Amino acid sequence: MNAPVVSTRGLGKVLGEKPVLRGISIDVEPGSVVGLLGKNGAGKTSLLEVLLGFSPATSGTASVFGADSFSMPADVKRRIGFVPQQDELLELLTGAEQLALNASLHPHWDRALIDRLVRDWEVPLDRRIQVLSGGERQKLATLLALGHAPDLLVLDEPAASLDPIARRRLLREILDIAESPTRTVLFSTHIVADLERVANQVWILREGAIVWQGDLDALKESVVRVTITAREPLPAALGIEHVLSQRLEDRRAQLVVTGWHDALPAALEDRFGAEVAVEHLSLEEIFLEMHA
Amino acid sequence: MNGVLATASLFYVRSRVQRWFFALALASLAARSLFLNLDCGCSRPTSSWYFLAEMVSVMPVLGFAIASLMSSGGLFRTVSSLRTVYLIPRSRAQLASGLLLAQVLAAALVTIVVVTLGPSPARPMGWGSVRGTFEYVFGAATLALVALQLIAGPSRVASLLAGALTLAFLGEFDLFMQPEVAGLPTPDVLALAALAAWLAFAAWYSNSGPIAPVAAVWRARRALSRTSPSSTTRKAAIDTYLLGHPSLWLACRRPLSFWTLYIAGFGVVMGLRPFQFTHMRHVPPPDFSVAALLAQLAMASISNSLAGNIARQSRTLWLRSGDSRRALFARAERLAWRALALVGVPFVLAAAAAWTFLPHLFTHPVFPLAVYLTVAPCGLYSGLLNFTRTRDLPFLLFFLIVSQGGVIAAMLQEDNPHLPVGGVPLGFWLLPVGLALLAAAMRRIAQQRWRQIDWLRYRAPRASSLGVRAVE
Amino acid sequence: MENATTPSPRLFTLVPSSGTPIYRQLMDQVRRLIASGQLVPGAELPSVREVAEEYTVNPTTISKAYGLLELEGLLQRHRGKPMTIAPLRRNHQALAQRLRQVEAQVDSLVLAARQLDLPVADLTRFIEQKMGDSQ
Numbered sequence: 001m002n003a004p005v006v007s008t009r010g011l012g013k014v015l016g017e018k019p020v021l022r023g024i025s026i027d028v029e030p031g032s033v034v035g036l037l038g039k040n041g042a043g044k045t046s047l048l049e050v051l052l053g054f055s056p057a058t059s060g061t062a063s064v065f066g067a068d069s070f071s072m073p074a075d076v077k078r079r080i081g082f083v084p085q086q087d088e089l090l091e092l093l094t095g096a097e098q099l100a101l102n103a104s105l106h107p108h109w110d111r112a113l114i115d116r117l118v119r120d121w122e123v124p125l126d127r128r129i130q131v132l133s134g135g136e137r138q139k140l141a142t143l144l145a146l147g148h149a150p151d152l153l154v155l156d157e158p159a160a161s162l163d164p165i166a167r168r169r170l171l172r173e174i175l176d177i178a179e180s181p182t183r184t185v186l187f188s189t190h191i192v193a194d195l196e197r198v199a200n201q202v203w204i205l206r207e208g209a210i211v212w213q214g215d216l217d218a219l220k221e222s223v224v225r226v227t228i229t230a231r232e233p234l235p236a237a238l239g240i241e242h243v244l245s246q247r248l249e250d251r252r253a254q255l256v257v258t259g260w261h262d263a264l265p266a267a268l269e270d271r272f273g274a275e276v277a278v279e280h281l282s283l284e285e286i287f288l289e290m291h292a
Numbered sequence: 293m294n295g296v297l298a299t300a301s302l303f304y305v306r307s308r309v310q311r312w313f314f315a316l317a318l319a320s321l322a323a324r325s326l327f328l329n330l331d332c333g334c335s336r337p338t339s340s341w342y343f344l345a346e347m348v349s350v351m352p353v354l355g356f357a358i359a360s361l362m363s364s365g366g367l368f369r370t371v372s373s374l375r376t377v378y379l380i381p382r383s384r385a386q387l388a389s390g391l392l393l394a395q396v397l398a399a400a401l402v403t404i405v406v407v408t409l410g411p412s413p414a415r416p417m418g419w420g421s422v423r424g425t426f427e428y429v430f431g432a433a434t435l436a437l438v439a440l441q442l443i444a445g446p447s448r449v450a451s452l453l454a455g456a457l458t459l460a461f462l463g464e465f466d467l468f469m470q471p472e473v474a475g476l477p478t479p480d481v482l483a484l485a486a487l488a489a490w491l492a493f494a495a496w497y498s499n500s501g502p503i504a505p506v507a508a509v510w511r512a513r514r515a516l517s518r519t520s521p522s523s524t525t526r527k528a529a530i531d532t533y534l535l536g537h538p539s540l541w542l543a544c545r546r547p548l549s550f551w552t553l554y555i556a557g558f559g560v561v562m563g564l565r566p567f568q569f570t571h572m573r574h575v576p577p578p579d580f581s582v583a584a585l586l587a588q589l590a591m592a593s594i595s596n597s598l599a600g601n602i603a604r605q606s607r608t609l610w611l612r613s614g615d616s617r618r619a620l621f622a623r624a625e626r627l628a629w630r631a632l633a634l635v636g637v638p639f640v641l642a643a644a645a646a647w648t649f650l651p652h653l654f655t656h657p658v659f660p661l662a663v664y665l666t667v668a669p670c671g672l673y674s675g676l677l678n679f680t681r682t683r684d685l686p687f688l689l690f691f692l693i694v695s696q697g698g699v700i701a702a703m704l705q706e707d708n709p710h711l712p713v714g715g716v717p718l719g720f721w722l723l724p725v726g727l728a729l730l731a732a733a734m735r736r737i738a739q740q741r742w743r744q745i746d747w748l749r750y751r752a753p754r755a756s757s758l759g760v761r762a763v764e
Numbered sequence: 765m766e767n768a769t770t771p772s773p774r775l776f777t778l779v780p781s782s783g784t785p786i787y788r789q790l791m792d793q794v795r796r797l798i799a800s801g802q803l804v805p806g807a808e809l810p811s812v813r814e815v816a817e818e819y820t821v822n823p824t825t826i827s828k829a830y831g832l833l834e835l836e837g838l839l840q841r842h843r844g845k846p847m848t849i850a851p852l853r854r855n856h857q858a859l860a861q862r863l864r865q866v867e868a869q870v871d872s873l874v875l876a877a878r879q880l881d882l883p884v885a886d887l888t889r890f891i892e893q894k895m896g897d898s899q
Contacts, residue, residue: 015749033822046748054610055748074614086751088608090536097538104529105612171820179813179823196780197821217785217825265871275875280783 003066005030005152005184006051010060013043013050013208020046022209023060028201030151031181033174035199035216036188037287043208044188045085048156051186052082064152078106081150085157087141095125095132095140099147106148114147121169134161142170153177155187159194167191171198192284202283204290211290216283223286224260228253230274240268245292256281256289299390302371303364304398309685310363314398317356318405324353325409361433364394365440373503388494395437399430424479431482438489441497533608534627536601543598544635551590585699587639587646588664592671592691595632596684599675602628607747621676621742625735628672636668659716659724660699666727667695673734677741679750698723771846773810773818786821790829798838798849805851809839 004027013021020043028034038044049055051062053069062069067076089098103109118125123139124132132140138161145153153174159167175198177183189195195202195216202219204212212219223244228234230251238246242259257264265276281289304314368391377383403426442454524532528539537543602624609620640661647657674687701720776793778786797803812830816823830847833839840850877887 013748049748052611054607055746056744071616073616077611077614080611082611090532092537092542101524101529101532102612104524104526168820172817175816175820175822193781196786197819200822200824217787217828220783220785221788282781282783284781285783 002029004028006062006064006186008051008060008062011047011050011057011062012059013046013055014058015046020208021050021057022207024210025060026203026210026213028184028186030184031178032201033178033185033199034187034201034203035195036186036203036205037190037192037195037283038188038205039190039291042205044205045156046208047205048154048186048188052080052154078148079151081145081148081153083138083142083145083153083155083158085160087137089129089137089141089144091130092128094128095123098129098140099125099143102144102147108149109147110149113149114143117143117146117173121166135163135166138162139166139170142173146173149183151183153183153185153187155185157189158187159189159191167194174198192282192287196283204287206290219286220280220283222260223256223258223281223289224264225254225256225279225281225285226264226268227277227279228255228268228272228274229277230272232273234272234274238272244289256286296386296390296393299386300393300397303367303391303394304360306367307363310360310367313356313360313363317353317360318401320353320356321402322405322409325406357433358436361436362440364391365437366444368437369441369444369503372497375502378502384498385494388490388497391437392434392490392494395430395434399426399433402429427479427483431479431484431486434486434490435482438486438493441493530609530613530623531627533612534602534605534624535598536605540627540631540634543601544594544631547590547594547597548635551586551594555586555590585660585696587643588660588695589691591632591636591639592664592668592695593688594635595628595668596671596675596678596687598631598635599624599628599672600678600681600684603676603679604750606742606745607750610747617743617745621739624676624742625738628676632668632672640665659720662721662724663695663698663727666724666731667691669731670727670734673731673738676738677734679745694723694727771808771810773814775810776815776819778815778819778821780819780821786825787829787832790815790826791833794829794833794838803849805849807849808846809848811846 006028007026009025011021011024012019024047036044036047046055050057051064051069053064053072056070064072065076065079067073090101093101099114103111117123121139121143123143124136129137129140138158142155142158145155155174159170162170171194174185174187177185178198185198187199199216201214202212202216203210228238233250234248234253236248238248238253238255240255240257242257244256244258246253246255260278265278268274268276305311368387371377372384372387377387403422406425406429407422436458439454439458443458531540532538535543606620606624609615609623613620613623615623644657644661671684671687671691674684674690678684698720775797776790778789780786782789784792794803794809803809809830810818812823812826815821815826830839834841834847838850839847841847873887877884
């Protein structure tokens with residue numbers, strides 16, 4: 001019943017000389033909200049574009065709604081809404097004309113929804129797109145993707161030009177979509193706070209490879225910062241597994257580890273005869289530690 | 293001072309395109325000078341075809357020189373409109389003096405080429421002497437540059453006046469190089485006039501406020517509002533996305549009006565012979581053939597750039613239209629042909645009318661027409677393959693060399709008493725046939741390429757390509 | 765019920781950018797509110813949707829929290845009506861098991877006491893006092 005909406009196996013992509021994607025294997029269940037996190041150049045846009053068929057994979061497979069991405073049939077494309085990083089608005093049209101254009105391309109255009117969002121988001125429709133500000137353009141571009149009520153909504157850095165109020169409104173809309181178990185959202189961002197609010201799955205991308213994928217809650221629960229304060233100098237090699245980063249001083253060590261479990265502090269205390277303090281990290285801190 | 297030197301080197305050699313134009317201008321000038329050198333000693337025949345051949349050999353020189361000048365003038369304008377440049381103290385004065393220095397250096401370079409390779413007989417214009425040549429080149433180029441700034445400037449009156457005057461002089465440029473001509477200014481007068489014009493311009497320029505970029509000036513001139521339908525058909529919507537404009541006519545309107553103005557200007561200037569009012573012993577006959585040739589260039593150039601736009605916009609339809617890549621190519625191809633028809637039909641008709649009713653130097657225009665009709669589809673498919681560049685220079689160069697070369701060769705054949713098919717030897721017809729085959733081959737290539745488009749590779753770069761270093 | 769006021773989503777304080785997952789924050793807060801008596805058995809909780817909208821967070825994380833609390837026996841689900849606090853039930857788990865559940869808190873308490881040089885007897889009396897207060 002729950003066939004994955006998006007699925008890849010060993011996906012790789014080479015652009016010119018550089019590998020931009022490496023061995024990515026992921027599944028997206030319907031109804032989830034997936035956040036894609038990575039620093040600039042990590043491959044977020046490349047991954048999204050390959051997933052949606054704009055670009056052929058060099059190795060591995062990618063499929064959406066069961067169809068191969070590169071040769072998606074029209075009925076699959078109709079179920080997708082995409083907001084690219086660089087908008088594809090036509091400069092010489094007004095906002096209203098641009099919306100009307102999209103409406104004529106999709107048989108089921110939700111006018112009521114678009115009218116409501118135009119009001120709530122304060123999108124100017126009477127001026128030419130070439131004179132709109134970056135934020136207004138981004139709002140308009142997002143509207144174009146929402147109007148046909150897609151089952152899969154993909155957004156590439158949707159909030160980059162938006163002020164906090166506009167961002168909050170966009171998140172509300174994403175959550176509205178997220179309520180439906182048949183609609184899925186996949187977005188890439190580096191505004192980590194947004195991700196923490198709305199996503200339930202996180203993929204962390206680093207240099208083209210996925211270094212973490214899974215439940216956001218599980219991620220937060222498994223990554224901890226452990227501070228060991230001992231009475232005697234600590235050995236250089238602490239022999240702890242799954243360490244993301246560590247700072248060692250004479251009697252004090254601060255490590256960030258994955259693979260947290262309840263018995264860990266007691267085990268460490270026994271081993272080193274020290275005081276062990278444990279702290280959970282926000283997603284931003286986890287992300288920074290993964291790049292340390 | 294360093295800053296001024298750095299600015300000077302900026303203007304003719306900044307981008308690859310400029311370097312190419314400058315180099316080609318010098319190369320074609322050298323070629324022509326050598327050609328003239330070879331011809332000296334024999335008495336100059338006054339037959340029209342010799343004159344035409346001479347004039348025609350000027351065209352590449354002029355073409356590249358003008359292109360080089362325009363691109364440096366355009367660069368000057370673009371840099372002037374940057375706000376960061378405006379905020380740097382004394383930047384304007386530096387830019388103006390830098391450009392002047394660049395003109396001096398370029399003129400010196402051209403003079404060296406002409407003097408070392410050119411014909412030795414002295415001419416009344418001082419062309420054969422080093423100083424005269426330098427003054428002449430410097431003067432003409434600098435005046436042209438000032439004219440360019442005025443044409444691209446915000447004042448419509450100045451723009452039109454400067455444009456008309458420039459066209460008039462450009463049309464009769466070659467007359468300046470003929471010894472029989474009298475009544476035209478001597479080189480030192482020309483150089484002084486140019487210097488004065490430049491100083492006046494620089495004075496205004498240094499003290500004026502922020503300068504808008506050219507695109508903004510043109511944008512303001514367009515009518516702002518337009519009634520639009522509340523909804524369109526699906527097919528019309530798809531075409532709109534491919535063109536980037538609400539209709540094919542609107543997409544073609546701007547390039548069409550630009551080219552029509554240009555052609556009409558040339559036609560008027562060359563046809564009406566304004567120089568008959570000067571004391572010239574040899575006045576060239578009225579000749580609209582250049583205007584007709586320009587019409588063909590317009591057709592090829594417009595269809596090429598429209599096809600390029602379509603190729604670059606194809607990305608926007610991948611998800612929206614639901615078409616497969618194969619179907620997308622078919623759509624793009626159909627639209628590009630419609631554009632070519634819309635643009636080409638009036639131009640071909642106008643050219644045919646011009647050749648039939650107006651005086652010109654083609655005895656049989658059928659061959660040139662065939663050449664241009666077969667080169668346009670090559671341009672179309674070349675445009676459809678143009679996913680990244682905004683100007684398809686390889687095609688334009690190809691057009692200039694192949695089609696112009698073919699046509700010029702045909703014109704040189706016209707004195708031949710044995711005139712087979714359509715005024716040219718049979719072998720010449722290989723050219724249009726070859727071009728048609730080339731167009732078919734390019735269609736194949738375009739089809740294959742579109743089946744595998746990787747839009748990720750063709751993403752437009754975000755930053756503008758004009759990275760201006762602080763010149764201080 | 766006597767304490768059935770319209771439940772306000774502002775009952776909780778959720779911080780999405782914290783190290784603690786949102787669902788866990790919610791669960792801890794519900795438990796604390798029950799323990800302190802602010803939520804009595806039968807009191808209605810704001811709906812998943814209301815909380816999600818109020819804090820702009822994913823509703824699945826809220827319903828995950830409510831679902832887990834229901835499994836623990838702290839909440840009761842009613843068809844078509846908001847969730848309510850379940851009636852208090854004696855905890856039948858073994859004493860050792862229950863003690864283990866507070867082990868983490870006791871550890872931090874012991875650590876703090878050591879750092880502040882608090883004698884055991886005073887600490888025990890303090891605890892007894894606190895437990896007496898909330899009875």
